[in-house]
Amino acid sequence: MTKLIDVAKAAGVSIATVSRVLNNPETVNADTQQRVQQAIKSLNFRPSRVAQRLRSKGGNSKIIGLVLPDIQNPFYVDVIRGIEEVMYEHGYAAIMCNFAQDEKRERLYLDILKSESIDGLIVAPVHGRDQKVAGLVLSGLPIVCIDRGLTGVEADVVLVDNQQGAYDAVSHLIKLGHRRIAYISGLPQIPTSRARLAGYEMAFRENELVVDEELIKYGDSKHESGMKLTEELLALPTPPTALFTGNNLITLGALETIHRQGLKIPEEIALVGFDDMYWSISLNPPLTAVKQPGFEMGKRAAELLFQRIKDPSRPTAKVVFDAKLQVRSSCGATTIKTS
Amino acid sequence: MTKLIDVAKAAGVSIATVSRVLNNPETVNADTQQRVQQAIKSLNFRPSRVAQRLRSKGGNSKIIGLVLPDIQNPFYVDVIRGIEEVMYEHGYAAIMCNFAQDEKRERLYLDILKSESIDGLIVAPVHGRDQKVAGLVLSGLPIVCIDRGLTGVEADVVLVDNQQGAYDAVSHLIKLGHRRIAYISGLPQIPTSRARLAGYEMAFRENELVVDEELIKYGDSKHESGMKLTEELLALPTPPTALFTGNNLITLGALETIHRQGLKIPEEIALVGFDDMYWSISLNPPLTAVKQPGFEMGKRAAELLFQRIKDPSRPTAKVVFDAKLQVRSSCGATTIKTS
DNA sequence: ATGAAAGCGCTAACAG
DNA sequence: CTGTTAGCGCTTTCAT
Numbered sequence: 056m057t058k059l060i061d062v063a064k065a066a067g068v069s070i071a072t073v074s075r076v077l078n079n080p081e082t083v084n085a086d087t088q089q090r091v092q093q094a095i096k097s098l099n100f101r102p103s104r105v106a107q108r109l110r111s112k113g114g115n116s117k118i119i120g121l122v123l124p125d126i127q128n129p130f131y132v133d134v135i136r137g138i139e140e141v142m143y144e145h146g147y148a149a150i151m152c153n154f155a156q157d158e159k160r161e162r163l164y165l166d167i168l169k170s171e172s173i174d175g176l177i178v179a180p181v182h183g184r185d186q187k188v189a190g191l192v193l194s195g196l197p198i199v200c201i202d203r204g205l206t207g208v209e210a211d212v213v214l215v216d217n218q219q220g221a222y223d224a225v226s227h228l229i230k231l232g233h234r235r236i237a238y239i240s241g242l243p244q245i246p247t248s249r250a251r252l253a254g255y256e257m258a259f260r261e262n263e264l265v266v267d268e269e270l271i272k273y274g275d276s277k278h279e280s281g282m283k284l285t286e287e288l289l290a291l292p293t294p295p296t297a298l299f300t301g302n303n304l305i306t307l308g309a310l311e312t313i314h315r316q317g318l319k320i321p322e323e324i325a326l327v328g329f330d331d332m333y334w335s336i337s338l339n340p341p342l343t344a345v346k347q348p349g350f351e352m353g354k355r356a357a358e359l360l361f362q363r364i365k366d367p368s369r370p371t372a373k374v375v376f377d378a379k380l381q382v383r384s385s386c387g388a389t390t391i392k393t394s
Numbered sequence: 395m396t397k398l399i400d401v402a403k404a405a406g407v408s409i410a411t412v413s414r415v416l417n418n419p420e421t422v423n424a425d426t427q428q429r430v431q432q433a434i435k436s437l438n439f440r441p442s443r444v445a446q447r448l449r450s451k452g453g454n455s456k457i458i459g460l461v462l463p464d465i466q467n468p469f470y471v472d473v474i475r476g477i478e479e480v481m482y483e484h485g486y487a488a489i490m491c492n493f494a495q496d497e498k499r500e501r502l503y504l505d506i507l508k509s510e511s512i513d514g515l516i517v518a519p520v521h522g523r524d525q526k527v528a529g530l531v532l533s534g535l536p537i538v539c540i541d542r543g544l545t546g547v548e549a550d551v552v553l554v555d556n557q558q559g560a561y562d563a564v565s566h567l568i569k570l571g572h573r574r575i576a577y578i579s580g581l582p583q584i585p586t587s588r589a590r591l592a593g594y595e596m597a598f599r600e601n602e603l604v605v606d607e608e609l610i611k612y613g614d615s616k617h618e619s620g621m622k623l624t625e626e627l628l629a630l631p632t633p634p635t636a637l638f639t640g641n642n643l644i645t646l647g648a649l650e651t652i653h654r655q656g657l658k659i660p661e662e663i664a665l666v667g668f669d670d671m672y673w674s675i676s677l678n679p680p681l682t683a684v685k686q687p688g689f690e691m692g693k694r695a696a697e698l699l700f701q702r703i704k705d706p707s708r709p710t711a712k713v714v715f716d717a718k719l720q721v722r723s724s725c726g727a728t729t730i731k732t733s
Numbered sequence: 734a735t736g737a738a739a740g741c742g743c744t745a746a747c748a749g
Numbered sequence: 750c751t752g753t754t755a756g757c758g759c760t761t762t763c764a765t
Contacts (some may be wrong), residue, residue: 084751101509104511105743109759110757111744127468127471150490170441170443171444237762337646338676338677342680407736409760413761447759647746
């Protein structure tokens with residue numbers, strides 16, 4: 056590996072000067088700069104980011120951590136792409152950690168990231184009272200939360216108005232005449248699960264309808280739980296006429312169960328999902344779903360993080376995006392908006 | 395941040411001893427070890443991975459690089475999950491880089507990873523003659539290629555028999571009576587594109603059929619190109635009666651175009667895709683597709699990488715998985731195997 | 734079995 | 750404007 060000293064020799068200067076042209080070119084004579092740049096180029100030199108990181112703590116190690124609950128969920132994939140987009144422009148890299156909705160795993164990754172001396176962290180905490188993340192925030196590490204906020208500590212956060220999104224979805228179902236509407240939720244300790252439940256209940260309340268608790272099921276937000284809980288729901292003495300699924304993966308699981316049982320959507324059971332996918336239109340039937348702008352959310356989160364790294368004392372921001380209902384045909388005949 | 399010296403003081407030993415209990419516990423007295431462990435625990439000490447990395451080059455920095463073409467493709471997501479699974483067990487972290495099929499991006503990321511002093515790299519090179527990756531292999535960095543091999547240099551590789559997979563898919567179509575079968579490929583410089591084309595041609599040859607070149611289209615393996623090329627194909631004077639799509643994303647794009655045009659699958663156009671998705675059964679219609687075991691491939695790749703890190707001189711391995719055709723109903727009525 | 738000390742490659746005072 | 754030098758936190762001889 057070629058290093059500072061090699062470049063220094065080649066250019067006939069000291070390593071300090073080389074370091075300077077790397078970090079503060081303006082403090083170096085134009086022609087010295089030239090010679091050094093030459094040497095750098097011809098030796099194909101790249102400074103060791105590890106050594107840089109060890110030396111200068113905080114803010115210029117050009118690496119951040121990314122801790123997300125489930126990489127199988129296309130929503131998070133969009134978030135990742137958004138984050139990556141702006142990081143790429145800044146020459147940053149990300150250490151990506153997928154904790155698969157498992158708190159133990161989240162903690163391990165957080166420990167690793169900490170000892171990697173990252174510049175900042177974008178995280179969707181396992182739950183609102185995530186002590187590990189809270190501790191990191193308090194320790195001064197620049198952090199922005201995505202998708203899920205943190206209670207009790209100040210931190211930047213970008214998310215969607217989950218309650219309103221769920222409210223719109225369920226209202227849509229109610230308007231279509233449905234009364235027995237089931238909700239398949241993710242784990243209740245996840246803030247988004249609760250906000251979506253609140254939206255569901257609000258829609259009932261506003262229509263002076265009463266929620267039937269047996270129609271609310273909790274799972275772990277994965278495909279399998281979507282399948283299983285849909286089975287349970289369909290096996291009820293009086294099964295629901297409509298299903299509101301709490302996320303992407305649950306929706307796909309519900310669809311699978313419904314298809315396996317040969318039920319017709321929306322005639323025998325209607326379906327709205329939280330989280331849209333760009334191929335929702337190709338599902339059977341084209342899925343009506345609440346769309347979160349994952350890509351934009353990711354970009355915004357990364358921008359917030361960079362701002363906070365630059366100015367750690369700036370006031371925290373809370374960015375709330377709208378969740379929009381995409382009406383297709385899984386709830387009944389309506390105008391089919393092409394996604 | 396608590397560091398070696400803090401622990402050393404707390405335990406009344408030197409930093410060297412603390413380092414020893416961390417790395418070679420057996421070379422330390424049992425009771426000294428006890429005291430040090432105590433101190434570590436009570437101070438909640440974690441060694442700085444950055445310092446470790448800087449100091450001891452190669453093989454124990456516990457971080458690897460992951461460079462993949464497209465995180466939106468569920469196949470690579472499965473690969474990532476597989477890799478992550480075994481890395482998690484070993485306490486490793488990954489720097490994940492998604493180059494979005496863009497060679498410039500791939501190069502930047504490779505440079506970054508190099509200067510991060512990673513222990514090893516798992517990569518799906520942009521193309522077979524990727525000089526950057528080849529150079530890294532030659533430089534001695536432990537590397538395993540996934541999904542796509544490298545020509546001209548020896549490197550571990552794990553992939554699928556793409557030719558056979560494509561052959562099976564197209565043969566299936568031919569058996570069903572199709573003759574005008576289009577193939578929507580990814581970029582021709584990607585090895586998998588070529589192997590799948592070879593399978594397509596082989597199926598024609600074996601059935602004494604002749605390939606119509608106008609039915610072969612090349613795109614960039616993304617959703618949009620799937621949509622666009624399908625439009626072109628359908629606009630032909632004599633459009634194809636069947637479509638073989640070169641990957642996941644192309645398939646989804648093709649489906650979207652077909653649905654927008656209101657065509658019936660498989661009556662008006664049949665469809666087989668390369669790459670299965672776990673929700674293929676919920677598509678309209680349930681998709682017949684060639685399945686790659688992404689998760690297993692990822693696990694295998696990570697295992698190979700660990701072995702190579704441990705023993706850099708071991709002979710290179712080439713692991714070939716089978717690609718299996720999952721018959722559902724997008725090519726015509728057949729027994730529907732539940733995925 | 735343990736400690737002292739020399740770096741890993743770089744940045745940031747501090748001198749000149 | 751440029752060079753010298755002291756570390757960043759750790760591992761690893763080399764002594765003891």
